[in-house]
Amino acid sequence: MLFIYLSMLDTEEERLKMADIYEQHKFACFRVALKRTNNHAMAEDAVHNAFLSIIKHKEKYFQLSCRDFRSAIVIIVKNKCLDLLKAEKRFTDFDEVAYEIESDDTPVDIQTITQIEFENLKKHMSELDDVSKEVLEMKYTLGMSYKEIGEALGMTPKHVDTRIMRAKAKMRKLLEKEMSYRG
Amino acid sequence: MDNAKLDDVLFEAIFRQAVIENHWQELDEIPSEEELAKVYTFSELHNERMRKLFASDERKERLARLYRGSRKGAAIILITSGILFAILMTTPSVQAAVTEVFVEWYEQFTKFTSRQGETIEAKAWSPSYLPDGFEVFDTFATFDMTNIRYADMTGQVIDFEYMPIDGTLSVNNEGVEYNSVVSDGITFHIFAAISDNETNTIIWEVDGYRLNLRSVLPVDVLYEIAYSVK
Numbered sequence: 001m002l003f004i005y006l007s008m009l010d011t012e013e014e015r016l017k018m019a020d021i022y023e024q025h026k027f028a029c030f031r032v033a034l035k036r037t038n039n040h041a042m043a044e045d046a047v048h049n050a051f052l053s054i055i056k057h058k059e060k061y062f063q064l065s066c067r068d069f070r071s072a073i074v075i076i077v078k079n080k081c082l083d084l085l086k087a088e089k090r091f092t093d094f095d096e097v098a099y100e101i102e103s104d105d106t107p108v109d110i111q112t113i114t115q116i117e118f119e120n121l122k123k124h125m126s127e128l129d130d131v132s133k134e135v136l137e138m139k140y141t142l143g144m145s146y147k148e149i150g151e152a153l154g155m156t157p158k159h160v161d162t163r164i165m166r167a168k169a170k171m172r173k174l175l176e177k178e179m180s181y182r183g
Numbered sequence: 184m185d186n187a188k189l190d191d192v193l194f195e196a197i198f199r200q201a202v203i204e205n206h207w208q209e210l211d212e213i214p215s216e217e218e219l220a221k222v223y224t225f226s227e228l229h230n231e232r233m234r235k236l237f238a239s240d241e242r243k244e245r246l247a248r249l250y251r252g253s254r255k256g257a258a259i260i261l262i263t264s265g266i267l268f269a270i271l272m273t274t275p276s277v278q279a280a281v282t283e284v285f286v287e288w289y290e291q292f293t294k295f296t297s298r299q300g301e302t303i304e305a306k307a308w309s310p311s312y313l314p315d316g317f318e319v320f321d322t323f324a325t326f327d328m329t330n331i332r333y334a335d336m337t338g339q340v341i342d343f344e345y346m347p348i349d350g351t352l353s354v355n356n357e358g359v360e361y362n363s364v365v366s367d368g369i370t371f372h373i374f375a376a377i378s379d380n381e382t383n384t385i386i387w388e389v390d391g392y393r394l395n396l397r398s399v400l401p402v403d404v405l406y407e408i409a410y411s412v413k
Contacts, residue, residue, distance in 0.1 A: 018237050018240060018241075019237045022233065022237070023216075024216065025216075026216070026225070027216050027219035027220055027223055028213045028216065028219065030219075030223055030225070031213060031214075031219055031223065032213070034223070040226075041226075044225060044226060044228075044229040047229075048229065048232055048233060048236070051233070051236065052236065055236070055240050067210075070210060071206065071207070071210060074209075074210060074213075075206075117197070118197045118200070118201060121197060121198060121201040122201045122204060122205050122208075125201060125202065125205040136202045137202060137206050139202075140199045140202040140203050140206075141202070141203055141206045141207075168194070168195075168198055171198065172194065
């Protein structure tokens with residue numbers, strides 16, 4: 001007689017990994033989400049949706065260090081916040097509208113960038129709209145392609161490219177203004 | 184490279200670095216989880232939702248690992264399992280019984296045969312989880328067998344059947360891969376169709392009953408339903 005008994009046993013490490021990672025980052029993610037949405041329930045939804053995304057591609061994310069994972073999950077949480085706000089029609093890209101009104105299509109003067117301008121650049125980052133900041137972080141911090149960014153945020157690659165170009169142009173204009181005030 | 188292009192290149196490099204540094208600065212400004220735990224709390228609804236998310240992921244992982252090592256081809260497998268029935272605290276009519284189940288795998292079908300000498304309490308079984316859109320379509324019951332058909336608007340069906348463990352049940356094993364998963368002390372016998380849109384079957388026994396699910400839905404979905412049956 002042949003006696004065969006099949007069973008699947010999880011290693012303790014495998015079983016705890018996803019829940020353990022969640023415990024390490026849950027409040028940080030929630031804080032980021034709450035700042036974006038200003039709504040407790042929506043922030044919880046964003047955290048849940050972010051970890052749902054992580055689970056779908058966990059082989060990729062499990063290879064990251066704790067710090068790199070924190071970087072990635074924060075960006076994902078911000079994206080989920082944008083999705084939720086758009087769904088509730090609470091999101092309006094005011095900066096985008098304002099930029100189009102002010103733009104006169106005059107080419108930006110070329111200037112030499114110094115360390116002081118670099119610090120000013122960082123300071124003015126907060127004046128970019130949320131969507132543009134997300135696009136820039138996904139491109140420069142996560143190294144995502146325009147296609148990948150577009151798929152994550154529901155845009156075409158062309159739209160992503162336009163966002164980046166406009167963000168750069170806006171930053172350059174802000175720097176010009178600052179330099180002209182200094183004389 | 185002229186000055187204009189040099190400035191463009193320089194601006195691009197510094198802009199890129201500014202974005203990256205700004206991002207990491209924002210991350211570094213986030214307090215520790217211990218400090219944040221004093222300020223923020225999650226609702227019970229959220230905690231339960233996250234618990235189910237990880238539990239579901241764990242089950243799917245288990246199933247996926249099982250199929251990576253699955254066996255193919257027809258073989259004669261004899262499985263003997265003992266099932267001890269616990270005496271239910273509120274039902275004095277239930278008597279403990281030991282059931283021996285013999286699973287014999289032949290070329291074209293698999294036969295589950297059992298011997299049981301005691302009576303068991305009548306129970307109604309149903310899944311607590313069903314995929315979105317599925318509802319009870321039809322119910323058919325005889326003296327000891329109950330069949331419930333669930334269907335959705337697209338016409339997909341799930342057949343759920345249960346009966347006291349007694350006698351023989353045969354399952355067509357042509358064109359299927361056989362595996363078994365043990366979870367919470369219950370052995371789920373899984374007959375997964377090799378081709379798409381063919382019927383998957385899961386059979387398991389608990390508390391003196393033999394239950395089975397049949398559907399063309401993916402086997403991991405069927406397993407979720409089987410696991411949820413109470």
